Amino acid sequence: xxxxxxxxxxxxxxxxxxxxxxxxxxxxxxxxxxxxxxxxxxxxxxxxxxxxxxxxxxxxxxxxxxxxxxxxxxxxxxxxxxxxxxxxxxxxxxxxxxxxxxxxxxxxxxxxxxxxxxxxxxxxxxxxxxxxxxxxxxxxxxxxxxxxxxxxxxxxxxxxxxxxxxxxxxxxxxxxxxxxxxxxxxxxxxxxxxxxxxxxxxxxxxxxxxxxxxxxxxxxxxxxxxxxxxxxxxxxxxxxxxxxxxxxxxxxxxxxxxxxxxxxxxxxxxxxxxxxxxxxxxxxxxxxxxxxxxxxxxxxxxxxxxxxxxxxxxxxxxxxxxxxxxxxxxxxxxxxxxxxxxxxxxxxxxxxxxxxxxxxxxxxxxxxxxxxxxxxxxxxxxxxxxxxxxxxxxxxxxxxxxxxxxxxxxxxxxxxxxxxxxxxxxxxxxxxxxxxxxxxxxxxxxxxxxxxxxxxxxxxxxxxxxxxxxxxxxxxxxxxxxxxxxxxxxxxxxxxxxxxxxxxxxxxxxxxxxxxxxxxxxxxxxxxxxxxxxxxxxxxxxxxxxxxxxxxxxxxxxxxxxxxxxxxxxxxxxxxxxxxxxxxxxxxxxxxxxxxxxxxxxxxxxxxxxxxxxxxxxxxxxxxxxxxxxxxxxxxxxxxxxxxxxxxxxxxxxxxxxxxxxxxxxxxxxxxxxxxxxxxxxxxxxxxx
Amino acid sequence: xxxxxxxxxxxxxxxxxxxxxxxxxxxxxxxxxxxxxxxxxxxxxxxxxxxxxxxxxxxxxxxxxxxxxxxxxxxxxxxxxxxxxxxxxxxxxxxxxxxxxxxxxxxxxxxxxxxxxxxxxxxxxxxxxxxxxxxxxxxxxxxxxxxxxx
Numbered sequence: 001x002x003x004x005x006x007x008x009x010x011x012x013x014x015x016x017x018x019x020x021x022x023x024x025x026x027x028x029x030x031x032x033x034x035x036x037x038x039x040x041x042x043x044x045x046x047x048x049x050x051x052x053x054x055x056x057x058x059x060x061x062x063x064x065x066x067x068x069x070x071x072x073x074x075x076x077x078x079x080x081x082x083x084x085x086x087x088x089x090x091x092x093x094x095x096x097x098x099x100x101x102x103x104x105x106x107x108x109x110x111x112x113x114x115x116x117x118x119x120x121x122x123x124x125x126x127x128x129x130x131x132x133x134x135x136x137x138x139x140x141x142x143x144x145x146x147x148x149x150x151x152x153x154x155x156x157x158x159x160x161x162x163x164x165x166x167x168x169x170x171x172x173x174x175x176x177x178x179x180x181x182x183x184x185x186x187x188x189x190x191x192x193x194x195x196x197x198x199x200x201x202x203x204x205x206x207x208x209x210x211x212x213x214x215x216x217x218x219x220x221x222x223x224x225x226x227x228x229x230x231x232x233x234x235x236x237x238x239x240x241x242x243x244x245x246x247x248x249x250x251x252x253x254x255x256x257x258x259x260x261x262x263x264x265x266x267x268x269x270x271x272x273x274x275x276x277x278x279x280x281x282x283x284x285x286x287x288x289x290x291x292x293x294x295x296x297x298x299x300x301x302x303x304x305x306x307x308x309x310x311x312x313x314x315x316x317x318x319x320x321x322x323x324x325x326x327x328x329x330x331x332x333x334x335x336x337x338x339x340x341x342x343x344x345x346x347x348x349x350x351x352x353x354x355x356x357x358x359x360x361x362x363x364x365x366x367x368x369x370x371x372x373x374x375x376x377x378x379x380x381x382x383x384x385x386x387x388x389x390x391x392x393x394x395x396x397x398x399x400x401x402x403x404x405x406x407x408x409x410x411x412x413x414x415x416x417x418x419x420x421x422x423x424x425x426x427x428x429x430x431x432x433x434x435x436x437x438x439x440x441x442x443x444x445x446x447x448x449x450x451x452x453x454x455x456x457x458x459x460x461x462x463x464x465x466x467x468x469x470x471x472x473x474x475x476x477x478x479x480x481x482x483x484x485x486x487x488x489x490x491x492x493x494x495x496x497x498x499x500x501x502x503x504x505x506x507x508x509x510x511x512x513x514x515x516x517x518x519x520x521x522x523x524x525x526x527x528x529x530x531x532x533x534x535x536x537x538x539x540x541x542x543x544x545x546x547x548x549x550x551x552x553x554x555x556x557x558x559x560x561x562x563x564x565x566x567x568x569x570x571x572x573x574x575x576x577x578x579x580x581x582x583x584x585x586x587x588x589x590x591x592x593x594x595x596x597x598x599x600x601x602x603x604x605x606x607x608x609x610x611x612x613x614x615x616x617x618x619x620x621x622x623x624x625x626x627x628x629x630x631x632x633x634x635x636x637x638x639x640x641x642x643x644x645x646x647x648x649x650x651x652x653x654x655x656x657x658x659x660x661x662x663x664x665x666x667x668x669x670x671x672x673x674x675x676x677x678x679x680x681x682x683x684x685x686x687x688x689x
Numbered sequence: 690x691x692x693x694x695x696x697x698x699x700x701x702x703x704x705x706x707x708x709x710x711x712x713x714x715x716x717x718x719x720x721x722x723x724x725x726x727x728x729x730x731x732x733x734x735x736x737x738x739x740x741x742x743x744x745x746x747x748x749x750x751x752x753x754x755x756x757x758x759x760x761x762x763x764x765x766x767x768x769x770x771x772x773x774x775x776x777x778x779x780x781x782x783x784x785x786x787x788x789x790x791x792x793x794x795x796x797x798x799x800x801x802x803x804x805x806x807x808x809x810x811x812x813x814x815x816x817x818x819x820x821x822x823x824x825x826x827x828x829x830x831x832x833x834x835x836x837x838x839x
Contacts, residue, residue: 051699
């Protein structure tokens with residue numbers, strides 16, 4: 001099985017190259033047989049990559065430590081679940097896994113379009129096979145072959161980094177990879193549009209669902225990473241502008257910009273070159289993200305790899321894609337003229353444009369902050385780190401402008417907004433925003449940035465709730481429906497619009513939570529059993545924490561675990577008992593000697609704040625581990641983190657909104673038949689589908 | 690032994706699968722399907738949807754009367770142009786002409802026109818106008834009826 005997997009990986013390369021050549025030539029010469037062969041080769045590559053991946057999983061399950069990859073990411077004691085997920089635990093496997101997912105999406109795209117959109121498909125198959133071939137070349141020739149053998153068989157493997165032995169960490173990378181790889185499909189269609197010369201918005205309409213799907217996976221994947229950091233890294237935060245976090249954020253930023261700017265192209269026929277550039281940029285950033293995470297170029301919590309050859313192959317490929325795409329865009333430039341021009345500075349078009357500028361601005365900041373330490377190290381030889389203050393200084397204002405645009409965009413008029421239009425739609429929301437900010441100020445909140453965020457949040461929420469209300473009311477009036485029915489029909493008639501608004505609400509929730517960090521409480525208290533500490537939260541609640549004692553277990557429970565010291569703390573909130581919370585220090589057999597023990601935190605979530613306990617240090621580790629009852633003193637770090645739950649709540653809302661926007665609408669043909677009647681039921685529908 | 694058997698099977702299956710179209714001359718279609726929108730159809734659709742949007746904004750109380758009227762006349766002119774362009778393209782590609790669709794388009798167009806929208810400048814004139822009050826162009830329709838498409 002393992003050998004067959006390795007063999008399958010080798011023959012997937014000629015098959016991918018075959019499909020690449022035939023796709024382009026078949027499209028060029030309009031020969032259906034070549035195109036069919038190219039399309040079939042996409043399925044073939046996917047199946048071969050599936051075979052190769054099964055080979056890797058088989059090597060993990062069979063404890064075949066003669067393979068470098070297995071020896072480095074597993075050992076006999078590792079739980080079965082983590083052996084299977086070993087496929088994406090390290091650089092080598094995750095590159096194969098990436099190619100596998102890309103093969104899957106490519107096959108899906110080819111299959112779904114087997115009988116339609118045929119003018120694009122030869123080139124789509126060609127582009128997809130080019131990218132697949134690239135990943136297979138990396139796997140085979142960049143010194144990262146997961147099937148590489150050591151030449152001897154170690155008695156046991158190195159085991160898996162304990163920080164990766166976490167539920168979120170097993171699903172966070174695949175989710176991100178799904179987002180990254182799914183975005184290859186819109187890119188392939190964009191290039192196919194350039195190659196085939198069909199340059200209207202068709203390629204965008206065809207890939208809208210792919211873009212949304214990719215965006216959904218990216219968003220959820222990023223938040224899962226935040227959740228993992230929050231629960232597992234033990235420093236009480238969820239985002240640290242770490243290069244790997246940034247790498248996943250970059251394509252998300254440009255993809256979000258793209259999601260907005262395509263709407264201008266669809267409705268107004270503008271920004272065609274810009275959209276091509278954004279799809280190219282986003283695709284390159286997904287490749288860049290793999291490159292950053294999986295080449296070990298930048299030191300970070302996540303970077304486990306140390307190769308430089310792979311970096312050069314990646315950079316070469318990205319350079320080639322960039323150059324080829326730019327040549328294509330220039331070649332087609334005359335056909336990419338805008339159908340219209342922006343008529344006024346105060347219009348929905350320009351709101352969209354501002355939105356794009358902000359996203360690109362943030363993307364550049366993040367890119368610069370991520371790359372600067374690397375460049376500087378390359379030039380001066382000194383390591384400099386760019387900390388969160390840099391990112392925050394630039395991104396907070398830009399982020400706030402974006403937040404405000406989330407409320408302005410949906411209601412400002414297309415083309416030209418008149419003064420009356422602005423007054424009509426924005427007076428109430430602006431007043432609500434100001435009132436909320438003032439009320440918070442009076443109640444004692446003084447942090448300017450947080451107040452601004454919450455004020456703008458109130459503004460956006462008012463705008464969107466009003467939108468829903470006005471739409472529902474108009475529909476209820478015209479169709480004579482009850483309000484609930486009217487709301488349901490309103491949303492289901494134009495899922496894209498209303499789903500998008502729900503996502504805006506989700507973003508507001510998440511921003512509100514970010515602003516909550518301005519009111520974090522952080523206290524470090526030395527405690528011995530029986531001690532009681534009181535901590536008061538910014539919301540005015542008082543937590544009384546009683547340290548009940550330390551329990552130590554040796555070689556117990558989870559495999560690979562040498563010892564764990566569990567501090568038990570019982571909690572009351574405003575005098576009411578809230579049960580117990582535990583926080584731990586753990587030592588794993590797979591950790592290097594001398595490395596500090598791992599920390600497990602204790603979290604209790606409430607709707608408005610989280611209580612977060614960290615066992616920051618044991619007074620006497622040796623004593624504690626040998627169960628000396630005198631050695632139970634410890635430093636307890638008590639954090640109170642307002643509104644963190646709203647990040648997770650916002651993410652669920654975001655998923656809901658995106659799914660509404662994604663849900664297939666009425667059958668296309670039926671839509672086409674009823675089209676001329678669109679004008680006859682205006683209030684029931686809304687913006688373009 | 691089983692390894693070589695596996696290899697032989699995989700290679701044979703792959704080759705058969707991807708070479709068959711070329712050898713046997715199986716062709717994938719490269720034509721646009723009948724139900725797929727052409728460029729002019731897509732433009733027409735966008736124009737009609739924009740009209741629908743303005744109506745929605747007006748009925749939901751987001752646009753006042755003046756804004757509504759001026760935007761509507763502008764959009765109507767654009768929609769009309771898109772309809773005509775589509776019709777022209779359709780005429781050129783005669784084969785796809787479909788009586789049903791023709792009738793529908795005519796209906797929509799009549800609806801747009803009955804609002805006494807000036808075909809020249811797009812201005813929406815008052816009921817009963819015979820000449821456009823913005824540009825003086827003679828109005829095609831007999832200047833009857835109310836606003837579009839109902």
